[in-house]
Each structure stands twice: as structure tokens, then as C-alpha cells.
Amino acid sequence: MTAFEDNLGKAETYLARFREHGVLNHIGGEAVPAVSGETFQSISPVDLIPLADVAKGGADDVDRAAKAAKEAFSEWREMPGAERKKLLHKIADAIVARAEEISFVESVDTGQAIRFMSKAALRGAENFRFFADRASEARDGQALRTEGQLNITSRRPIGPVGIITPWNTPFMLSTWKIAPALAAGCTVVHKPAEFSPLTARLLVEIAEEAGLPKGVWNLVNGMGEDAGKALTEHPDIKAIGFVGEGRTGSMIMAQGAATLKRVHFELGGKNPVIVFADSDLERAADAAVFMIYSLNGERCTSSSRLLVEDSIYDAFTAKVAERASRIKVGHPLDPDTVVGPLIHPVHEKKVLSYFDIARSEGATIATGGEKADGPGGGCYVKPTLFTDATHSMRISKEEIFGPVLTAMPFRDEAEALALANDVEYGLTAYLWTSDLTRALRMTDRLEAGMMWVNSENIRHLPAPFGGVKNSGIGRDGGDWSFDFYMETVNMAFAT
Numbered sequence: 001m002t003a004f005e006d007n008l009g010k011a012e013t014y015l016a017r018f019r020e021h022g023v024l025n026h027i028g029g030e031a032v033p034a035v036s037g038e039t040f041q042s043i044s045p046v047d048l049i050p051l052a053d054v055a056k057g058g059a060d061d062v063d064r065a066a067k068a069a070k071e072a073f074s075e076w077r078e079m080p081g082a083e084r085k086k087l088l089h090k091i092a093d094a095i096v097a098r099a100e101e102i103s104f105v106e107s108v109d110t111g112q113a114i115r116f117m118s119k120a121a122l123r124g125a126e127n128f129r130f131f132a133d134r135a136s137e138a139r140d141g142q143a144l145r146t147e148g149q150l151n152i153t154s155r156r157p158i159g160p161v162g163i164i165t166p167w168n169t170p171f172m173l174s175t176w177k178i179a180p181a182l183a184a185g186c187t188v189v190h191k192p193a194e195f196s197p198l199t200a201r202l203l204v205e206i207a208e209e210a211g212l213p214k215g216v217w218n219l220v221n222g223m224g225e226d227a228g229k230a231l232t233e234h235p236d237i238k239a240i241g242f243v244g245e246g247r248t249g250s251m252i253m254a255q256g257a258a259t260l261k262r263v264h265f266e267l268g269g270k271n272p273v274i275v276f277a278d279s280d281l282e283r284a285a286d287a288a289v290f291m292i293y294s295l296n297g298e299r300c301t302s303s304s305r306l307l308v309e310d311s312i313y314d315a316f317t318a319k320v321a322e323r324a325s326r327i328k329v330g331h332p333l334d335p336d337t338v339v340g341p342l343i344h345p346v347h348e349k350k351v352l353s354y355f356d357i358a359r360s361e362g363a364t365i366a367t368g369g370e371k372a373d374g375p376g377g378g379c380y381v382k383p384t385l386f387t388d389a390t391h392s393m394r395i396s397k398e399e400i401f402g403p404v405l406t407a408m409p410f411r412d413e414a415e416a417l418a419l420a421n422d423v424e425y426g427l428t429a430y431l432w433t434s435d436l437t438r439a440l441r442m443t444d445r446l447e448a449g450m451m452w453v454n455s456e457n458i459r460h461l462p463a464p465f466g467g468v469k470n471s472g473i474g475r476d477g478g479d480w481s482f483d484f485y486m487e488t489v490n491m492a493f494a495t
């Protein structure tokens with residue numbers, strides 16, 4: 001038996017429960033169907049065959065979940081930080097113990113290659129450990145003495161919060177948002193994306209089996225405009241942590257206005273990788289290829305614009321095209337696969353439409369630019385590189401969110417900066433140069449929340465994560481996450 005066949009067998013074992021029993025909501029410690037009894041189908045992007053019937057929650061389900069979260073909050077907020085720490089570490093241990101199951105289910109549900117999903121599951125555990133270790137100090141503040149007065153500042157959890165997540169790397173992203181909320185002492189109602197609901201169900205189960213009290217973490221599946229909207233409007237939900245598209249963020253802001261919701265947004269990107277002639281071109285090419293073609297390019301931090309100094313433009317883009325054309329597209333459970341099927345036919349249609357847009361705009365398709373054959377006949381597209389692009393083209397400005405890279409030349413530093421910054425987004429930027437002074441000048445002026453110099457995206461969890469401009473509001477990581485999930489209060493004593 002090959003490793004691929006072995007993987008297929010294991011996946012079927014892990015998916016059997018979903019095929020048989022579907023995906024239920026989870027409210028107040030109980031697995032429950034939607035109040036309406038309605039379900040929707042989650043399909044596999046590999047072959048478009050239904051994987052599970054999923055509870056289609058709406059306003060009634062959200063109301064129950066919010067009430068459960070409110071009830072659980074009074075006890076959860078009082079649990080000493082050291083105990084919360086222990087519990088969150090237990091959740092991390094349980095994630096590690098079930099990492100294979102999580103990664104196989106995620107891989108089939110999202111189309112992401114198993115080689116990346118195994119790491120994503122373990123990163124989910126790391127997220128829990130990271131915030132667990134900070135739970136004890138989350139409330140610490142400061143004492144400020146002045147003439148006749150002592151000010152004591154501290155933080156307290158804001159209350160029950162809503163977490164709304166997208167379909168790309170849903171397991172890892174959900175842990176990144178939920179772990180700090182729990183560590184801060186908040187209770188949670190999670191609304192996962194409708195295209196990829198399976199691992200959110202595993203996650204809440206894992207947490208309760210590890211000892212998380214009932215009602216602390218609730219799960220409501222459903223459509224964004226229905227369950228998602230109800231969550232953002234619910235008066236008992238004090239804040240919304242949202243990861244997704246900018247236009248959904250705008251809707252959430254409007255929906256949450258009546259109840260004055262605090263919001264934290266991680267949104268889209270059109271992130272540049274800027275390559276100067278003086279950089280290590282082999283490393284730069286590897287990183288550029290990795291940052292757009294790994295995770296199917298369905299990654300908010302992917303470098304989807306390649307800006308190359310004109311003296312090396314032809315040679316460098318040829319290098320990238322050659323590497324891209326060799327990338328293995330295939331079944332996500334095949335250990336050799338790098339690019340699996342895109343999440344859903346709706347998204348595949350969007351990505352394919354940009355191939356026509358590129359042609360009509362006059363760009364050259366250096367490699368890819370069409371659907372790929374893949375086992376099961378699902379949403380496979382070829383890793384694609386557009387060259388001869390100009391800055392005004394839609395392929396240079398809009399987030400395509402697939403394995404699709406747009407390359408443009410630049411003359412000098414000033415033009416590189418102008419091109420990099422002239423988009424609505426500002427999530428990440430990647431810079432390749434051996435000139436340190438130039439790197440300092442550029443990074444000081446690049447409009448991006450996160451920049452990497454001579455490196456692909458390597459995360460250090462205590463560092464802030466988030467975007468500027470239309471790429472987000474607020475920061476995650478370290479203490480920034482706690483600032484969002486907590487209120488800072490001050491008490492002044494006359495002395």
C-alpha cells in the first residue's frame with residue numbers, strides 16, 4: 001500500500017462520523033441540531049461529493065449560544081489564571097493527541113495539501129500553549145502614584161465574545177482567535193465558515209473533553225448573513241473577533257453598531273514581494289514561490305504581487321515560472337501534493353475568471369492560467385504566473401486568493417515603494433535586498449502591518465499580527481490579543 005492509499009483509508013475512518021451523523025452545533029455543553037431542524041451540505045473540493053449535513057443555525061441558535069456563554073462567563077472569569085493555564089495546556093495536549101485526525105479532516109474539507117495541514121494542526125496546539133502561559137498575567141496592570149493619590153490599573157475580561165472565521169486554514173485560525181479569548185477569561189460563541197465546518201466541531205469537543213466547563217465555548221454553524229449576522233447583533237456579545245473579507249468586515253461594523261460592538265478585523269491582502277538585484281536570488285525565488293503557491297495561495301499573507309528590479313526581471317520571472325510549472329497539483333491527501341483543489345466551485349470560478357481578466361488586460365500567462373486535471377475532478381487550478389502586467393490592471397490590485405502571482409518590473413527604490421503601496425490593502429510585505437540601509441528605508445515606508453526582510457513568512461507568536469489600511473483593524477499576538485478581549489480599568493485612591 002502506498003502512503004497515499006494509506007492516507008485515503010485513514011481519512012475515510014476519520015470522516016465516517018461526519019458522513020453518518022453530520023455536524024451539530026454545540027451549545028451549553030450539548031451537541032444540538034439547529035432549532036429550525038434545517039441543515040446545509042458541506043462538500044469536498046476534491047470531488048464535490050457531500051461530506052456532511054451541517055446544522056444550519058440562525059438567530060434562535062445564536063440567542064441560545066449567547067445566553068449559554070453569558071451564564072458561563074460569571075464562573076469562568078473567576079477561575080484563577082493558573083487553573084485556566086492548566087486547562088488550556090490540556091486542550092493543547094488533546095489537540096496534539098488528535099493531530100492526525102484533525103489534519104486529515106481539514107485536508108479533505110478544505111482541499112489543502114496534507115503536508116501543510118499536519119503542521120497547521122500542531123500550530124493550533126502551539127497557539128493554546130502560547131496564550132495558556134500568559135493567562136496568569138493577563139489581568140496585571142500598573143500602580144501610578146501621584147501627590148495625594150494612588151492609581152491602580154488592571155484588566156478584566158470584556159464578557160462573552162463572538163468569533164467569526166473564514167474557510168482558509170480554519171482550524172489553525174480558530175485556535176489563534178479562541179485561545180486568547182479563553183485565556184483572558186472570556187466565553188465564546190464561534191461561527192465557522194460554511195465552506196469548511198468540520199474541524200470547528202472537533203475543536204469544541206476536544207476542549208470539553210479536556211475539561212473546559214460547559215457553556216464556555218459554544219459553536220453555531222450557519223450562513224454568514226444569518227447566523228453570523230445574528231451573532232454580531234446580539235446584545236450579550238460584547239466583541240467580535242473576525243477574520244475574512246473586507247466587505248464582510250464593513251457589514252459586521254454596520255450590524256454591530258446598534259449594540260456598540262468592539263471589533264477586531266483580520267482582512268484581505270495583495271501583498272508584495274519586492275526583489276532587488278543585489279539579493280540572494282535563489283533564496284528569493286524559493287520564498288516567492290512558497291509564499292504564493294503553498295496552502296493553494298488561499299492565504300491572507302500570501303505574496304501575490306512580485307515586484308522585481310528591471311535589470312533581473314526577465315531572468316527572475318523565468319526562474320519563478322519554471323519552479324511554478326514543476327509544482328505538483330493533486331489530491332490533498334497525496335503526500336507529494338503541494339497544491340490541492342480550491343475550497344469550492346464558487347471560489348474556483350472567481351479564480352478562473354482572473355485568467356480571462358489577465359488575457360483581456362493584455363498580461364502574459366507565463367505558466368498555468370487554466371484548470372488542472374486532478375483526481376476526483378474537483379476544483380483544481382494550475383499554479384499561475386502573470387508577467388507583462390501593469391500596475392493599473394485588476395490582476396495587480398485585487399485579491400485573487402488562489403495560486404496566482406502577478407509580476408511587474410520596477411526601476412528603482414522609489415518606484416518599488418510606490419507600486420507596493422498603491423493598493424487598498426496593507427497586510428504583509430516581503431523585501432529581498434542585501435543593502436541594510438535600503439531595507440531600513442523601505443520598511444519604514446512600506447504600508448503593511450507585517451514585513452519580512454530576506455525571509456518568507458516565519459511567525460514569532462509574541463510579535464504583533466495584523467494589517468493596515470483595508471487589511472484589518474487591531475493586532476493579535478502577545479498582549480495585543482488580551483487588549484482586545486479585556487477592558488482596562490483604573491481605580492484612584494486618595495492617600
Ligand code: NAD
Pocket residue numbers: 164165166167168173191192193194222223224225226227228229232243244245246248249251252255265266267268269299300399401427467471472
Ligand atoms: P468571508 O468574509 O466571506 O467570510 C468569513 C466569515 O464571515 C464566514 O464565517 C462567513 O459565514 C461570515 N460572514 C459572512 N457574512 C457575514 C455577515 N453579514 N455577518 C457576519 N458574518 C458573516 O471570507 P472568506 O471568503 O471565508 O475568507 C477569505 C478572506 O479572509 C480573504 O479575503 C482573506 O484574505 C481573509 N483572511 C484574512 C486573514 C488575516 O489574518 N488578515 C486570515 C485569513 C483570511
